[in-house]
Amino acid sequence: MIDSIYIAWRYVSYNWVRSLTLVACVTLIAVLPLSLELLLDESERQLLSRAETTPLVVGAKGSSLDLVMNSLYFGETLPELISMADAEGVTESGLAQSLPLYVRFKARGAPVVGATLDYFDFRGLHIAQGRNLALLGECVLGARAAEKLGLKSGDHLLSSPESLFDLAGVYPLKMQVVGILEPAHSADDLAVFVDLKTAWVIQGLVHGHTDLTSVTDPTLVMDRSQGNVTATAKLPQYAQITPENIDSFHFHGDPADYPITAVIALPYDDKFSAILRGRFVAGEQPLQIQVPGEVIEGLLANIFRIKSVLDAVILVVGLSTVLALVLVFALSLRLRQREIQTIFKLGCSRLAIARFLGAEIAIILAASALLTLLLLGVVEHYDEQLVRTLFIR
Amino acid sequence: MIQIHGLNFTYPGGTFQLQIPSFRVQQGEKLAVIGPSGSGKTTLLNLVSGIVTAEPGEINVAETTVSALSDAERRDFRIRNIGFVFQDFELLDYLNVLDNILHPYRISRALRQDSGVRERAALLAAQMGIGDKLKRRTDALSQGEKQRVAICRALLPGPRLLLADEATGNLDPRNKGRILDLLFEAVDAHGATLLAVTHDHELLPRFDRVVDFAGFQQTAAA
Numbered sequence: 026m027i028d029s030i031y032i033a034w035r036y037v038s039y040n041w042v043r044s045l046t047l048v049a050c051v052t053l054i055a056v057l058p059l060s061l062e063l064l065l066d067e068s069e070r071q072l073l074s075r076a077e078t079t080p081l082v083v084g085a086k087g088s089s090l091d092l093v094m095n096s097l098y099f100g101e102t103l104p105e106l107i108s109m110a111d112a113e114g115v116t117e118s119g120l121a122q123s124l125p126l127y128v129r130f131k132a133r134g135a136p137v138v139g140a141t142l143d144y145f146d147f148r149g150l151h152i153a154q155g156r157n158l159a160l161l162g163e164c165v166l167g168a169r170a171a172e173k174l175g176l177k178s179g180d181h182l183l184s185s186p187e188s189l190f191d192l193a194g195v196y197p198l199k200m201q202v203v204g205i206l207e208p209a210h211s212a213d214d215l216a217v218f219v220d221l222k223t224a225w226v227i228q229g230l231v232h233g234h235t236d237l238t239s240v241t242d243p244t245l246v247m248d249r250s251q252g253n254v255t256a257t258a259k260l261p262q263y264a265q266i267t268p269e270n271i272d273s274f275h276f277h278g279d280p281a282d283y284p285i286t287a288v289i290a291l292p293y294d295d296k297f298s299a300i301l302r303g304r305f306v307a308g309e310q311p312l313q314i315q316v317p318g319e320v321i322e323g324l325l326a327n328i329f330r331i332k333s334v335l336d337a338v339i340l341v342v343g344l345s346t347v348l349a350l351v352l353v354f355a356l357s358l359r360l361r362q363r364e365i366q367t368i369f370k371l372g373c374s375r376l377a378i379a380r381f382l383g384a385e386i387a388i389i390l391a392a393s394a395l396l397t398l399l400l401l402g403v404v405e406h407y408d409e410q411l412v413r414t415l416f417i418r
Numbered sequence: 419m420i421q422i423h424g425l426n427f428t429y430p431g432g433t434f435q436l437q438i439p440s441f442r443v444q445q446g447e448k449l450a451v452i453g454p455s456g457s458g459k460t461t462l463l464n465l466v467s468g469i470v471t472a473e474p475g476e477i478n479v480a481e482t483t484v485s486a487l488s489d490a491e492r493r494d495f496r497i498r499n500i501g502f503v504f505q506d507f508e509l510l511d512y513l514n515v516l517d518n519i520l521h522p523y524r525i526s527r528a529l530r531q532d533s534g535v536r537e538r539a540a541l542l543a544a545q546m547g548i549g550d551k552l553k554r555r556t557d558a559l560s561q562g563e564k565q566r567v568a569i570c571r572a573l574l575p576g577p578r579l580l581l582a583d584e585a586t587g588n589l590d591p592r593n594k595g596r597i598l599d600l601l602f603e604a605v606d607a608h609g610a611t612l613l614a615v616t617h618d619h620e621l622l623p624r625f626d627r628v629v630d631f632a633g634f635q636q637t638a639a640a
Binding site: 028031032035036038039040363364367368369370371372373374377381 | 467469490493494496497498500502504508510511512513517521522523524525526527528531
């Protein structure tokens with residue numbers, strides 16, 4: 026057997042281009058379905074574990090999936106906005122604690138999550154470096170976000186404009202990084218957390234500027250009447266919140282009308298949960314309440330339906346590749362006919378010839394298996410990240 | 419060394435027929451077989467080595483009735499007792515010189531490879547003047563060197579009979595003479611018998627005996 030393997034190894038290494046092509050083909054057939062399986066398992070784990078620990082989500086009527094994906098995984102699709110009054114409504118019902126979320130903006134590609142400090146307690150997020158949010162204009166980074174953005178406590182981070190063509194829009198806000206979170210192995214790791222008010226500053230609903238009563242440049246003032254001063258668009262607004270200008274930041278309008286994307290509702294018990302859900306079902310209000318676990322299970326059912334289609338496609342591709350490999354080996358046998366004839370003349374049995382060819386196939390398969398294991402190891406190592414990049418956006 | 423009696427051979431489904439009433443080769447003899455293409459020279463080598471069998475007829479090689487052996491027994495007999503030297507050398511390009519020489523030991527369980535065999539292979543290569551080329555790939559060798567490797571491969575198991583099928587056919591005149599010298603020296607040194615099919619009539623005087631197969635066949639047919 027050692028001789029067969031030796032001869033086969035010599036042949037395989039001599040014809041290394043052909044051998045590598047065969048190994049690549051076999052590896053691909055094996056790696057594709059297996060890594061897909063791994064990634065789907067991981068996505069199921071990530072999606073379900075987070076969904077199951079989030080009792081209820083309240084948001085505007087519309088796509089329940091968009092609402093849950095945005096609220097739990099900070100997905101890119103923005104649901105219809107609701108207001109802070111809706112969050113207060115949940116609290117005032119006495120049935121649940123409310124955690125308002127405003128997940129709309131981005132900073133260098135990372136989602137900016139406007140939340141209250143209660144959110145950190147709810148998700149069990151702990152500060153690894155620096156401190157938690159305390160002042161307007163501060164942000165705390167998830168572990169992976171900090172790593173990806175190359176930021177540490179004390180650095181600054183600019184919010185990104187919603188659209189490059191929004192010329193009349195707000196200026197990016199330069200936020201100060203005050204803390205980095207411990208890894209939570211969830212969507213929180215990739216987020217930039219800010220206070221809700223800071224999120225509204227990014228939107229321009231809360232802003233700070235020079236005291237208009239002391240402005241002397243007439244081009245900055247549009248109207249002065251009955252003690253009110255109306256500024257022109259020329260009036261510069263602060264793009265960074267500092268101890269010197271923080272007092273100038275102010276709301277316009279009723280904060281209860283300020284937008285949020287969702288409210289995570291934490292019912293005090295199952296009975297309250299049922300009552301709360303009932304109110305939303307029965308009510309005429311433009312809101313929906315969702316159990317994230319149920320929404321995600323629906324999504325997973327769809328994913329697995331798609332997976333079965335993918336499996337069928339991979340099976341067909343695999344079969345055609347196997348046929349191609351059989352053809353390659355058959356052609357190779359034809360090319361080696363003289364060699365086979367020679368060793369047969371020398372005294373080699375047909376069984377021994379079959380052993381050499383078997384050893385050659387075994388080497389190709391073993392190399393493919395090794396490469397497959399290696400690649401699956403890499404996929405497994407990065408599955409959390411890959412799932413975030415490929416599936417949960 | 420070789421005795422053939424009453425042999426009548428036909429390839430299955432073919433029209434070619436070879437009839438040999440009697441044919442003998444003495445131990446240690448260097449016999450050349452000549453004849454036109456298609457006269458059955460290569461078939462004779464295949465019959466003697468047991469690659470094909472004839473019915474009726476009896477073939478004895480080295481006191482063994484080859485025609486009475488089973489397929490597996492004929493293979494084992496062949497690899498132990500008969501060395502082949504082919505016209506196109508039939509070396510394997512994916513093996514180096516040493517591996518080519520050792521190849522018979524790797525393709526059959528009838529031969530057992532040990533350190534003694536490897537030493538003998540190296541010694542044989544040195545005697546053939548290719549001792550410094552053991553690790554070279556065969557496609558880096560000259561035609562003459564390739565044939566030396568093929569002779570080493572044929573001689574390593576210590577065969578009692580050496581079958582050469584146009585062994586000098588692909589060599590230039592200078593190499594033909596040198597390779598034939600080497601073949602004869604090796605046959606003498608190993609006490610073997612040589613049965614060589616050849617078209618090189620200028621080499622014939624160097625053989626102990628020459629059999630014109632066309633004539634032989636004619637006689638046989640008559």
